[in-house]
Amino acid sequence: MAKINSVKTTIDGYEFDSLTEGEFYKHLKSRNDVLKIDVHPSFVLMNAFQISCGRCTGGCVKSPKTGKQIKCKRCGGKGLITRQPWTYTPDFRVIWKKGSPSYFDVKGGFKDAKFNYVKKMFEYRYCRELLVVKQVKGEWKYM
Numbered sequence: 001m002a003k004i005n006s007v008k009t010t011i012d013g014y015e016f017d018s019l020t021e022g023e024f025y026k027h028l029k030s031r032n033d034v035l036k037i038d039v040h041p042s043f044v045l046m047n048a049f050q051i052s053c054g055r056c057t058g059g060c061v062k063s064p065k066t067g068k069q070i071k072c073k074r075c076g077g078k079g080l081i082t083r084q085p086w087t088y089t090p091d092f093r094v095i096w097k098k099g100s101p102s103y104f105d106v107k108g109g110f111k112d113a114k115f116n117y118v119k120k121m122f123e124y125r126y127c128r129e130l131l132v133v134k135q136v137k138g139e140w141k142y143m
């Protein structure tokens, strides 16, 4: 699928993936109720975890050549595999002068299917709505 509005832009040293994202940053900066804008803050949706290796028993496999027990190559003989954490980087976290912070993702054209899972997991983990905004005729609207 072709990317829409995917021109990168740099403002205040921050690189934004789209002009729309940069426009939203400028919009946030122009507001007088904003205390702090965090650009691209990172959040862990799922911690790293370990699973038992599915290709061996306790780190050992039978050698096809000799028939002897040898170290499993997949897990290095540990019997365990580590899965990396799942992280998500929303476009902005806004700390307001009053009230709880808001989390924003700016959508220029389309949302990919994966985004709905990311949004749900973020909200489950952080108990706060992830706001998705888009620009319609010069106004910022929630999707």
Ligand SMILES: [Zn+2]
Pocket: 053, 054, 055, 056, 057, 059, 060, 072, 073, 074, 075, 076, 077, 078, 079, 080
């Ligand atoms: Zn293994």
